[in-house]
Amino acid sequence: MSLIEELPRREIGLERDVPRATPAAFQATSEVIDPAQVASDMRDLASRVRSLMNLQKQEVLTLPLGGAFFDAIVTASGLAAYAAMRVMDGIQHTGDERADACGPVIEDPQRGWLIWLVPPGTSEQWTPHHSALCLGRPHDLALPAMTAVEPPGPYWLRPFRKDRLVPPVGLRRLLDQFQPSPPPHEALLGSALSTIS
Numbered sequence: 001m002s003l004i005e006e007l008p009r010r011e012i013g014l015e016r017d018v019p020r021a022t023p024a025a026f027q028a029t030s031e032v033i034d035p036a037q038v039a040s041d042m043r044d045l046a047s048r049v050r051s052l053m054n055l056q057k058q059e060v061l062t063l064p065l066g067g068a069f070f071d072a073i074v075t076a077s078g079l080a081a082y083a084a085m086r087v088m089d090g091i092q093h094t095g096d097e098r099a100d101a102c103g104p105v106i107e108d109p110q111r112g113w114l115i116w117l118v119p120p121g122t123s124e125q126w127t128p129h130h131s132a133l134c135l136g137r138p139h140d141l142a143l144p145a146m147t148a149v150e151p152p153g154p155y156w157l158r159p160f161r162k163d164r165l166v167p168p169v170g171l172r173r174l175l176d177q178f179q180p181s182p183p184p185h186e187a188l189l190g191s192a193l194s195t196i197s
Contacts, residue, residue: 060144066137070104070165071122074184075132077107077114081180084171085114085158091170103166105158106144109151113184115141117160118168126168131175131183134168 065071075081085102093101106115123136148155 060142062140062142064137065135065139065141066120066123068120070117070120071134071136072139072141073116073118073122073126073132073134073166073168073171075114075116075175076180076182076184077109077112078180080178081114084174084178084180087174088166088170089158092164092167100158101164102158103164104156104160105166106154107151107157108154110153111184114157114180116166116171118166118171122168129172129175131179131181132172133184 063069075084085105088102089100092103093099104117106117107113108115118134120136123134126134142154143160144154144156146156146160149159
């Protein structure tokens with residue numbers, strides 16, 4: 001015996017009275033949308049979707065700093081910066097997760113930089129620091145492919161994780177302590193970040 005046969009059936013008489021449904025009422029609105037504004041938004045959205053698709057294809061992805069993504073703090077690479085990163089790993093590590101818990105860090109061996117990804121808006125609150133520069137809008141950052149985890153070229157020294165960025169206050173304290181040098185030059189940095197590849 002199937003399940004359908006076991007279910008009880010309710011008999012409905014053909015003479016029963018069925019109430020009439022009220023007619024649907026639609027109201028016209030007078031809202032006018034500026035086509036230029038929609039086009040601008042869609043261009044930005046389309047650009048971001050294309051960028052994310054490139055990342056999926058393991059290609060370099062260029063994103064604007066600030067906004068909804070992240071800002072970037074740039075320091076010299078080298079022993080002092082690596083020491084700061086290892087301490088940050090310990091601070092950010094929780095439970096049974098991987099030991100490289102610092103938050104996303106890109107190393108650019110050609111330029112001798114570490115690029116720490118920090119929450120958006122950090123650049124607006126960051127005061128000058130002798131060992132680091134913080135950049136947000138209007139700069140762009142070229143992210144290496146997610147599979148780039150070693151040289152040659154820029155690579156993820158600490159992986160990009162969906163649950164964290166590098167905390168800027170803690171990073172600033174570690175930069176005060178370890179003082180990686182030489183500091184990157186701001187004019188060069190702004191133009192070079194979007195050409196990492």
